Amino acid sequence: MTTAPDTYNYDPTAPADRRQSGGVTGWASRYVDERTGISYVVKEFGRKIFPDHWSFMLGEVALYSFVIILLTGTFLTFFFQASMAQVTYDGSYGPLKGLDMSAAMQSALHISFEIRGGLLIRQVHHWAALLFVASIGLHMLRIFFTGAFRKPRELNWTIGFVLFILAMAEGFTGYSLPDDLLSGNGLRIIAGMVQGIPFVGSWIEWLVFGGQFPGTAIVGRLYTLHILLLPAAVLAFIALHLVFVVTHKHTQYAGPGRTNDNVIGYPILPVYAAKAGGFFFIVFGVVMLMGAFFTINPIWTYGPYDPSPVSAGTQPDWYIGFADGALRLMPGWLGGPGGIPMEFTILNTTYSLNILIPVLVLGLFIVVVMAYPFIEAWITGDKREHHIADRPRNMPGRTAVGAAGVTFYAVLWAAASSDLIATHFMLSIESVITILQFSLFLAPVLAYFVTKRICLALQKKDRQIVLHGYESGRIVRLPGGEYIEVHEPVDEYERWKLVSFNEYEPLMIRPNAAGRIPVTERARAVVSRWFFEDRIEPVSSTELEVAHHH
Amino acid sequence: MANDDSKDLLPLDGHTTVRDPGTAVERSDALLNPGMPPHRLRVTDTDPRAARRAERVVVLLFYISLIGSIFAMTSYFAFPIKPNDLGSVRLNNVFIGLGLAFALLAIGIAAVHWAKVLMADQEGIDIRHPVHGDVQTQARAVEIFRTADRESGFNRRVLIRNGMIAAIAALPFPAIFLFRDLAPAAGTPAEAYSHTMWKAGTRLTKDPTGDPILASDVTIGSVFHVIPDGLLTAPDMLEEKGKAAVLLMRLEPGVLHVSPARKDWNYDGIVAYSKICTHVGCPVALYEQQTHHLLCPCHQSQFDITREAAVIFGPAVRPLPQLPITVDSEGYLVARSDFHEPVGPSFWERRGDYSA
Ligand code: HEM
Ligand code: FES
Numbered sequence: 001m002t003t004a005p006d007t008y009n010y011d012p013t014a015p016a017d018r019r020q021s022g023g024v025t026g027w028a029s030r031y032v033d034e035r036t037g038i039s040y041v042v043k044e045f046g047r048k049i050f051p052d053h054w055s056f057m058l059g060e061v062a063l064y065s066f067v068i069i070l071l072t073g074t075f076l077t078f079f080f081q082a083s084m085a086q087v088t089y090d091g092s093y094g095p096l097k098g099l100d101m102s103a104a105m106q107s108a109l110h111i112s113f114e115i116r117g118g119l120l121i122r123q124v125h126h127w128a129a130l131l132f133v134a135s136i137g138l139h140m141l142r143i144f145f146t147g148a149f150r151k152p153r154e155l156n157w158t159i160g161f162v163l164f165i166l167a168m169a170e171g172f173t174g175y176s177l178p179d180d181l182l183s184g185n186g187l188r189i190i191a192g193m194v195q196g197i198p199f200v201g202s203w204i205e206w207l208v209f210g211g212q213f214p215g216t217a218i219v220g221r222l223y224t225l226h227i228l229l230l231p232a233a234v235l236a237f238i239a240l241h242l243v244f245v246v247t248h249k250h251t252q253y254a255g256p257g258r259t260n261d262n263v264i265g266y267p268i269l270p271v272y273a274a275k276a277g278g279f280f281f282i283v284f285g286v287v288m289l290m291g292a293f294f295t296i297n298p299i300w301t302y303g304p305y306d307p308s309p310v311s312a313g314t315q316p317d318w319y320i321g322f323a324d325g326a327l328r329l330m331p332g333w334l335g336g337p338g339g340i341p342m343e344f345t346i347l348n349t350t351y352s353l354n355i356l357i358p359v360l361v362l363g364l365f366i367v368v369v370m371a372y373p374f375i376e377a378w379i380t381g382d383k384r385e386h387h388i389a390d391r392p393r394n395m396p397g398r399t400a401v402g403a404a405g406v407t408f409y410a411v412l413w414a415a416a417s418s419d420l421i422a423t424h425f426m427l428s429i430e431s432v433i434t435i436l437q438f439s440l441f442l443a444p445v446l447a448y449f450v451t452k453r454i455c456l457a458l459q460k461k462d463r464q465i466v467l468h469g470y471e472s473g474r475i476v477r478l479p480g481g482e483y484i485e486v487h488e489p490v491d492e493y494e495r496w497k498l499v500s501f502n503e504y505e506p507l508m509i510r511p512n513a514a515g516r517i518p519v520t521e522r523a524r525a526v527v528s529r530w531f532f533e534d535r536i537e538p539v540s541s542t543e544l545e546v547a548h549h550h
Numbered sequence: 551m552a553n554d555d556s557k558d559l560l561p562l563d564g565h566t567t568v569r570d571p572g573t574a575v576e577r578s579d580a581l582l583n584p585g586m587p588p589h590r591l592r593v594t595d596t597d598p599r600a601a602r603r604a605e606r607v608v609v610l611l612f613y614i615s616l617i618g619s620i621f622a623m624t625s626y627f628a629f630p631i632k633p634n635d636l637g638s639v640r641l642n643n644v645f646i647g648l649g650l651a652f653a654l655l656a657i658g659i660a661a662v663h664w665a666k667v668l669m670a671d672q673e674g675i676d677i678r679h680p681v682h683g684d685v686q687t688q689a690r691a692v693e694i695f696r697t698a699d700r701e702s703g704f705n706r707r708v709l710i711r712n713g714m715i716a717a718i719a720a721l722p723f724p725a726i727f728l729f730r731d732l733a734p735a736a737g738t739p740a741e742a743y744s745h746t747m748w749k750a751g752t753r754l755t756k757d758p759t760g761d762p763i764l765a766s767d768v769t770i771g772s773v774f775h776v777i778p779d780g781l782l783t784a785p786d787m788l789e790e791k792g793k794a795a796v797l798l799m800r801l802e803p804g805v806l807h808v809s810p811a812r813k814d815w816n817y818d819g820i821v822a823y824s825k826i827c828t829h830v831g832c833p834v835a836l837y838e839q840q841t842h843h844l845l846c847p848c849h850q851s852q853f854d855i856t857r858e859a860a861v862i863f864g865p866a867v868r869p870l871p872q873l874p875i876t877v878d879s880e881g882y883l884v885a886r887s888d889f890h891e892p893v894g895p896s897f898w899e900r901r902g903d904y905s906a
Contacts, residue, residue: 049676092633112639116631119643120650152681185832188792189848192830192895195739202739202897207732212742212789213831217732249678257586263676264586271669278661285655292647307792308757308775308825310833310847327830328849332867337860343867345902352896354865355830381572387678419850429850430863492584499581504573528573540579 050272051252051265055146058139060276064283065132066234072125073227079115081107082223084179084216093300101179101304104219108178108299124291129174131287133167133319140164144372144402146389148251151382154373156244161370163237166230168319173226175317178297179219184305186316187218193327196355214305251389254500256493260387315417325415326358329437369405379527380504393462394501396455397531403451404444411440452534459536462498465490466539467547499538506532586673594667604667611660615653622649740899743892746778746794748873753779754798754822754883762882763798768820773837774798776822778885793893795825795833796873798883801842805856812858815874817883822873823859826894827851829866844870868896 022029033039083103089096091106092113111118140160143149149157176183191213194205210217249263258264266272290296303309316324332354334340342354368375376398377383392399414421415436422429469487477483490498507528509521594601625645632638682688699705753762757775760782768774776796784790800820808816815821823844827834832848842855843862851864859870871893874886891904 047674049674092631093636094634113636114631116626116642117646119639120647123643124647185848188832189830192827192832195895195897196830198898200898202743202899206739206742207729210732211734211737212739212786213792214788248681249676256584257675259583261678263678264673266671267674271665271671274661274665274669278658278663278665281654281658281661283658285651285653285658288647288651288654292644292651305788306758307788308777308795308833308835310835324849327865330865332829332851332861332865337862341867342865343896345900348901348903349898350896350900350902351898352867354867355896380574381570382574383570383572384574385680419847429845433850433864493587496581496584500583503575505575507573532573537575539581540577541581542579544581 045246046269047267048246049249049263049265049267051250051263052275053253055142056250057279058135058142060279061135061283062132062139063238064280065128065135065287066238067280068128068284068287069125069132070231072121072128073231075121076111076125077227079107079111079118080104080177080223082177082220084214084219089304096300096303099304102219104177104179105299105304108180112300120288120291123294123296124287125174126296127290127294128287129171130296130317130319131283133164133171136160136164136167137319141402141406145392145399146251146253147376147386147395147398148389149373149376150386151377152248152385153244153251154377156241156248157373158370159237159241159244161366163234163241165366166234166237170226170230170234171317171319173222173230175297175320176222177219177226178299179305180299181302181305181309182299182316184214184307185310186320188213188307189324189327193355193359196352197359198349198351198356214307249387251387253389254391254497256496258388260385263387315420318413321416322409322412323358323362325412325418325436326362327355328418329412329415329433329440330354330358331437365405365408379507379524379531381507381524382504386502388500390501393455393458394503396452396459396534399455400448400452404448407444407447408440411436411443415440456534456536463536463539466495466498467543501538503535503537504528504532505535589672592667592671595671601668604663608660608664608668611656611663615656615660618649618652618654618656620649622646622653625649738899740897743793743894743897743900745888746893747781747784747790748778748794748885748888750885750887751878752885753878754796754875754885755779755781757795758782764881765817765820765877765883766881768798768800768883770800770802770819771839772800773839775825775835792831793826796822797825797834797837797844798822798875799837799842799855801856805842807857809858812872812874814876815872815886817876820875820883821855822875822883822885823853823855823870824873824889824893825870827866828861828868828870829864829895831895834870 029039029042081103085103086100087103087106089099089101089106089109091097091109093109096109108122111122113119143157143160172186176187191205191209194208195201197204205213208218208221209215210221250265252258252263252265255264266275315321330342332342334342342357343350343352345351390398392402415433418432418436419429421427422432425432469489472486472488474486475483476486507521507525509517509525511517512521594604622645625642625648629641629645630638631642683691704711754774754776755762755778757777760777760779762779763774763776774797776798777791778794781787781790781794798820800818803819806816806819806821825833825835827846827848829846829849829851832846834844834846834851834853836845836847837843837855838845844853844855844859846852846864846866849865851866852862853859853866853870854862858872861867861869871889871891873889875883876886878884892900
């Protein structure tokens, strides 16, 4: 392969005096280098090329929200008291005056109502947390639908997925800290679920809460997780994640000049650094605006935790919704009360399937998503490195599976608002739940088929465009009297985007050396057929020539 | 540097090669990459006036940011928080936030604009190399592991190896033991869940005031949120309340189906049920008077009070436990005993034979 002269690299053949000069920049760089040897790093990475695309910014948003979270969270720690000691509220929020609450709740109210800018920082912290999880989720979808998880990036997908889980854990522990009515109820639900695990459940709950729920220990313990253990883990995994991004170099979309062996874009210094650095301030600014104008988690309207009162229609933070939805959709009695109970006792011990099944289903879902890169690699048997991101339409099987997964998640998520859906659409809660229960199984299947059809249709359209050009919208009348629409041919750069994609055919199984076909290969053939049976080939040069002669 | 394909194709483990394409189709007549399109110049590259204008915009944005910071600091004092004045909290919040938001956004927009219109926009090319080390390096790594194995006898002296694995595997267990005292040394969860503050003769009192309830005050159709007498001063108030909270209501005569074993658990149509959901423990606090259904707001389990709180919908399986009640000599409602079964969510040690 030929390489264009690399204009970005340091030129060792330059005259010595030029290398010695360089003004203040030169002096400062040399000063630092002679004490750290860092010039090697600058040489390697300073002009590293980074491809540009809006969808590559989702991961950046996640990173920046985490930085915002660290900054604001640290401010909060200076005032927050992670203690469940009971105090009588005597702050400036009138309606709660004289009420008993924990010191944690009181300090969160103190941050909100007496510390200048405290409410702002609390709200920015919470909004940034919501954005953090959301951007990780979207980032993950981007990686999935463009196949950016393929070799050599499978491990980094797993690392990223661990980050997603850690982020949810961070969010949940943080949400529980102020010890208000809503967060207490969230903990109550978790405690109840943990209790339902066979053999060890009640003991785990007993140890975690330091005795009976709610006890006086949990906020302090969650605080240690929230500000020490989990952030350290997030930080470590982010570092690992980014090391891999640098090692693998970023994927790029197919385009003229872009190949599997190069990466085209802007150098880190200065363009990429300016854009990415600027983008950090933009994200921070937007979150700041949200903190300034939109109330989030107004704990003073919920009041302190008390096991007795509740309010209907309360919602957990959005990312916990899918788990809450799973609990709601699991019927206690299959076939209605009087049917098969989802909880029974054997030998005087209780097994609660109504809790275990949702937990196991979610666990399985998580494991499948986490293992997806390995599953797809097994199906295709493709051992090559892939650095060109797919357009989702060009992998209809994967895209359809992804759409099914997203739909499954979406139904669970909707179920967490079943009561709100019922009141909003004036349906009974029973019918909403029943509809969602059926949807949980049927909607993903439907999404699968619809998405696959759409992908194939889009691929066909791409072929049309490559072979016969764009419909220009211009109608001309031919001398013979008939009307035709003029097709504008695509230029070769545009065409390349439409024809350069990977294509797989279903696996043909052949007996191995021993003359047998192993079961795993049979299974692989079935899945492979399911994935790649319907496929559209990219336009070849032969076809293009034929089309042009018409 | 181009990567050397022939080296890449060397078999690594006998039957696969590094670049086995699997079931991918590789066709000979595929269209070819046309290469980079010609570079297009921006207005700011060709028109010095446009470049100067862009420069002024960037400078202006940085100054707007400065003003934003000053505005935020001024707001800190200009909009103080006054005691007992929520409006002042809001103003403080909005104006400090607005100043900071301007300060941040302006820096961000300035930097991005600067990069887009003024910095060099020639795209650069980096060459990718396969992630793995070259074949010699890889082979050397394998060889090092083999040598280490040979020199230590790791796979040969199996007893040593297994002993080491066993020793290391056992180490986490003492660590787990250290966590035992996360919970009090005395008692077990099953014991704690199995009884509440209710005892024979404990008065039913109103939540949250703690006033006792006269049976005659409980009219048909009314609902009371109830806690045991003495709860408000109990040392573990929240823990006890989390188990002992009760809902009390009186139903019209005739609608209540009472099983023989529970015939004296209600008092004149007044019944008391645990308020702690048998699903995962939320307070079941929504009562529909016409249907006599209790609804749990957490996951919408519904319980039918006319049929001893049997589940009629939702993820809960078990009925809410009933608190047997009667009246004392002064006419106040009191408990006949504690609940006859553990209240709240299920747990593994929960038995299957609690009487009626
Ligand atoms: C990835 C990370 C994190 C997420 C998703 C997260 C999320 C949250 C959430 C949702 C809350 C409830 C806020 C509220 O009151 O509305 C919270 C509270 C809190 N967080 Fe974080 N957090 C993260 C990291 C941190 C870090 C690193 C620190 C400290 C160094 C921190 C310190 C705090 C404190 C002190 C509170 C309680 C303050 C209050 O409730 O007013 N957090 N967090
Ligand atoms: S806690 Fe009552 S339905 Fe889940």
